[in-house]
Amino acid sequence: MRRGCISLGRVNCDVCGRVIQYPERYLCIDEENGVEVEKGKMVRYCAGCAFNKGYAHYKEEKGEKTLSFFTETDINQV
Numbered sequence: 722m723r724r725g726c727i728s729l730g731r732v733n734c735d736v737c738g739r740v741i742q743y744p745e746r747y748l749c750i751d752e753e754n755g756v757e758v759e760k761g762k763m764v765r766y767c768a769g770c771a772f773n774k775g776y777a778h779y780k781e782e783k784g785e786k787t788l789s790f791f792t793e794t795d796i797n798q799v
C-alpha cells in the first residue's frame with residue numbers, strides 16, 4: 722500500500738539515495754521485488770523517483786501544478 726508522507730528532514734530516498742528535505746513530500750510504498758504489494762518491504766521514494774516509476778502524477782489545480790501520489794480512484798476510495 723502507499724502512504725504519502727512529509728519529510729522532517731532526515732529521510733533518504735531508497736532509490737536515488739538523496740536526502741529528502743523538510744517539508745518535501747515523499748512516498749512510502751510496500752514492495753516485493755520491485756512490484757507494489759499490499760504488505761512487503763517498505764521503500765521510500767522521493768517525488769522525482771516516484772514520478773519516474775509511475776507512482777505519482779502531476780495535476781493542475783487552480784493554476785498550480787501539484788504532485789499527487791495517488792490515482793483518482795484511490796482518492797475516491799478514501
Ligand SMILES: [Zn+2]
Nearest residue numbers: 734737767770
Ligand atoms: Zn529519489
